[in-house]
Amino acid sequence: MTRTLTIRRPDDWHLHLRDDAMLRAVLPETSRDFARAIIMPNLVPPVVTSSDAVAYRDRIMDALPQGADFKPLMTLYLTEDTDPADVRAAAQSGLITAIKLYPAGATTNSASGVSNFDKVRPVLETMAEIGLPLCFHGEVTDPTVDIFDREAVFLETKLDPIRRATPGLKVTLEHITTKDGIDYVAGASGEIAGTITTHHLMINRNHLLAGGIRPHYYCLPVVKRATHQEALRKAATSGNPRFFLGTDSAPHLDGAKESACGCAGCFTATNTMACLAHVFEEENALDKLEAFTSLNGPAHYGLPVNDATLTLTKGDTPTPYPSHIDTPDGRVTVFDPGHPLMWRVT
Numbered sequence: 001m002t003r004t005l006t007i008r009r010p011d012d013w014h015l016h017l018r019d020d021a022m023l024r025a026v027l028p029e030t031s032r033d034f035a036r037a038i039i040m041p042n043l044v045p046p047v048v049t050s051s052d053a054v055a056y057r058d059r060i061m062d063a064l065p066q067g068a069d070f071k072p073l074m075t076l077y078l079t080e081d082t083d084p085a086d087v088r089a090a091a092q093s094g095l096i097t098a099i100k101l102y103p104a105g106a107t108t109n110s111a112s113g114v115s116n117f118d119k120v121r122p123v124l125e126t127m128a129e130i131g132l133p134l135c136f137h138g139e140v141t142d143p144t145v146d147i148f149d150r151e152a153v154f155l156e157t158k159l160d161p162i163r164r165a166t167p168g169l170k171v172t173l174e175h176i177t178t179k180d181g182i183d184y185v186a187g188a189s190g191e192i193a194g195t196i197t198t199h200h201l202m203i204n205r206n207h208l209l210a211g212g213i214r215p216h217y218y219c220l221p222v223v224k225r226a227t228h229q230e231a232l233r234k235a236a237t238s239g240n241p242r243f244f245l246g247t248d249s250a251p252h253l254d255g256a257k258e259s260a261c262g263c264a265g266c267f268t269a270t271n272t273m274a275c276l277a278h279v280f281e282e283e284n285a286l287d288k289l290e291a292f293t294s295l296n297g298p299a300h301y302g303l304p305v306n307d308a309t310l311t312l313t314k315g316d317t318p319t320p321y322p323s324h325i326d327t328p329d330g331r332v333t334v335f336d337p338g339h340p341l342m343w344r345v346t
C-alpha cells in the first residue's frame with residue numbers, strides 16, 4: 001500500500017556545512033529537501049565577526065547547486081571578545097539569525113568558546129534588547145562531571161542562571177538529548193525552545209556501545225539511555241511548538257571518525273526526512289511531522305513558514321540512499337538507522 005504525506009518544505013535549525021571541498025560535497029544533501037538552515041559557525045577558524053559571516057555566506061551561495069532553492073541563515077560564534085556593536089549591526093542588517101554559544105571545549109572546534117560567562121554578559125544583554133536568539137550547546141565541560149550527565153548539570157548550573165540574569169533573552173537549547181532537557185524547555189517561562197536531532201530520535205547508547213563501538217553513532221551530546229530517547233520521541237511528536245528539528249548533521253571524513261580518538265558528529269542530511277517519517281509513523285504521529293520540521297522553528301525565530309511543499313511517499317520496497325558521499329579528501333558515511341526506511345521524498 002502506498003501512502004503519501006505532503007507538508008510545507010522543512011527547515012533545518014542546526015546544521016554543519018563546513019567549508020571548501022566538504023561544503024561542496026554536503027550542501028546538495030541539505031538543499032535538496034530543506035528551504036533554510038541555521039548554519040553553525042564552528043569552522044577553523046570560527047565565524048566570529050560579521051565580516052566572517054558575510055564571507056562564509058558568500059562561499060555557501062557559491063557552492064549551491066544550480067537552481068537550488070535554499071537560504072543559509074547565518075550565525076556568529078560567541079567569544080569572550082565578541083563586540084556587542086558588531087552583533088547589533090549584523091542582526092539589524094538581517095545578516096545573522098542567531099548567535100551560537102559553545103562552552104569552551106564542549107565539542108568539535110569549540111576551543112574559542114566561552115569559559116567566563118561574565119565576559120559575554122554585555123553581548124547577551126544586547127541580544128535580549130534586540131530580540132536576537134542565542135543557540136546554546138548545552139553541556140558543561142567540567143572534567144569531573146560524567147559525560148552522560150553534562151547536559152542535565154548544564155541546565156541547572158549554566159542555562160537557568162543565565163536566563164534569570166538576562167530577562168528577555170530568547171534561547172534555543174540545541175540538540176536536546178535528555179528527559180531533563182525536554183522537561184526544562186517544556187516547563188520554563190519566557191522565550192525558549194529546543195532542537196532535537198534526527199539521530200537522537202533513532203538511537204540510544206546501546207546502539208552506540210552494545211556489541212561493538214560504532215563510531216558513526218558517536219556525537220555530542222552523546223546519545224543517552226533509552227528512557228531519554230523515549231522522552232525525545234514524545235516531545236518531537238507532541239506538536240508542542242517549543243520543539244523542532246535541528247538535524248545537527250555534522251560531517252567528518254570517515255578516517256577522522258574511525259580512529260583511536262574519533263570525532264563527534266553524525267551525518268544525517270542525506271536521509272533525514274525518510275528517517276523522521278519512519279519515527280513519526282512509529283509514534284502514530286505523522287500528522288505532527290509538519291509542525292516539527294516546518295512550522296515550529298519559523299515561529300520561534302519569527303520567520304515566515306515556507307510556501308513550497310515536500311511530499312513523502314511510503315513504498316513497499318526499502319528506500320535507496322547512498323551509504324556514503326564522496327569528497328576529494330575521502331568518504332563521509334551517511335547515518336544508518338540500522339533498519340530499512342520505507343518512506344522517501346518524492
Ligand SMILES: NC(=O)N[C@@H](CC(=O)O)C(=O)O
Binds near residue numbers: 109218219251
Ligand atoms: N554534534 C557533534 O557531535 N558535532 C558537531 C559539534 C556540535 O554540534 O556540538 C560538529 O561540529 O562536528
Ligand SMILES: [Zn+2]
Binds near residue numbers: 220
Ligand atoms: Zn553542539
Ligand SMILES: [Zn+2]
Binds near residue numbers: 015
Ligand atoms: Zn552541531
